[in-house]
Structure formats: structure tokens, C-alpha cells
């Protein structure tokens with residue numbers, strides 16, 4: 001198939017001063033983002049979640065195959081089922097499976113096997129990575145870099161949710177196969193993570209942790 005090219009649509013170059021202001025403002029704004037575990041049950045407008053998902057869907061992906069699927073769970077019964085499934089796996093993790101080194105690494109976060117936020121928060125977005133796609137005629141299409149692509153889309157989703165004034169939590173019960181059963185997703189889709197979304201609870205607390213400074217995370221050569 002011959003590629004079709006169009007002029008780059010909607011690109012905007014900013015004068016360098018504006019560019020600096022925008023970069024600094026965005027850095028400041030995204031620095032306010034915190035992973036939150038205390039959620040309010042306050043409902044969130046569905047159309048806001050839809051726009052955040054549209055933003056996530058703009059992510060670059062291997063061969064533009066967009067190997068993701070987002071299941072938005074607002075139904076209290078399904079949230080409860082997910083909560084029970086996750087807490088079962090997490091109990092095993094915290095009490096039997098996790099090596100001491102891993103538990104030590106998690107200690108500053110104060111996490112444990114109780115995951116009530118999975119019931120409290122108005123929305124759980126369960127993100128699936130598709131290892132291959134299926135064409136209308138049933139043929140399989142291999143997806144390249146599915147994990148990387150879904151990771152990028154998830155980053156955009158987290159950013160969009162923050163930008164909308166909501167908070168999120170990346171939750172990865174392990175193993176996550178129970179999510180396919182609960183949500184009726186095919187085996188070619190692997191749960192990537194659960195993004196818990198909502199408003200923070202009144203008086204929500206977060207761990208006193210910090211991010212590495214630029215000098216530690218980047219090198220210019």
C-alpha cells in the first residue's frame with residue numbers, strides 16, 4: 001500500500017519566550033500531580049472521562065496499531081467484584097509472594113492488601129494491551145511494541161486526568177488475569193493496569209516522598 005501524506009495539521013510554533021513560559025508552567029503544573037489512595041465517592045462526569053480517553057488514544061504506537069483497550073467501570077457491583085479479586089491477589093502478594101526486598105521498597109508508600117479505593121472511587125479504568133489485533137475477516141495482525149505503546153497512552157491518560165482536576169492511582173494487582181474474566185475481555189488482551197480515577201477524599205493524605213532532581217535523571221552530552 002502506498003503511503004498518503006498530508007501537510008502537518010495544526011502545528012503551532014511559539015515565540016521562544018512563550019515556549020519557555022509554557023514549558024515552565026507545564027512542569028510546575030504536572031509537579032502538583034500526586035498518586036492518591038484516598039478517594040471521594042463523588043461522581044465524576046462521564047464526558048470528562050471520555051475526553052481523557054480520547055487524549056490517551058492520540059498516543060503514538062508501534063505502526064500506529066493502537067494496541068489498547070480501556071474498560072471504564074462505573075457499576076458498583078463490578079467495582080466490588082474487582083475489589084474482591086484484587087484483594088485476594090494482594091493478600092497473597094503481601095503475606096506470601098513478595099520478597100522482603102520488595103516489601104522494604106514499598107514501605108515508604110504505606111500500601112497493604114486492603115484496596116477499598118476500588119469500591120469507593122467513581123471510576124476504574126482497566127487498561128488492556130492487545131498482543132495482536134483481529135481484522136473484520138478474522139485475520140490476525142501482530143502488534144509491535146504493545147507494552148511501550150500502552151505505557152505511553154497510559155501516561156497521556158494520567159496527564160489528561162490531572163489536567164481535568166481529578167486524581168488517579170495506578171494499581172497493579174498481580175496477577176491480573178481475573179480482570180479478563182470479570183470484564184469479558186479476550187485472552188489476546190492482557191490487563192496492563194487499573195487506573196483508579198476520581199476526586200480526592202476530604203483530608204486525603206499522600207506519602208512524604210520526592211522526585212529525583214534533573215541532574216540525577218538526565219545527562220546532556
Ligand code: IYR
Pocket residue numbers: 090093106109111112113171172173174
Ligand atoms: N500491587 C501491590 C504492590 C505494589 C507494588 C508496587 I512496585 C507499587 O509501587 C505499589 C504497590 C499494591 O497495589 O499494593
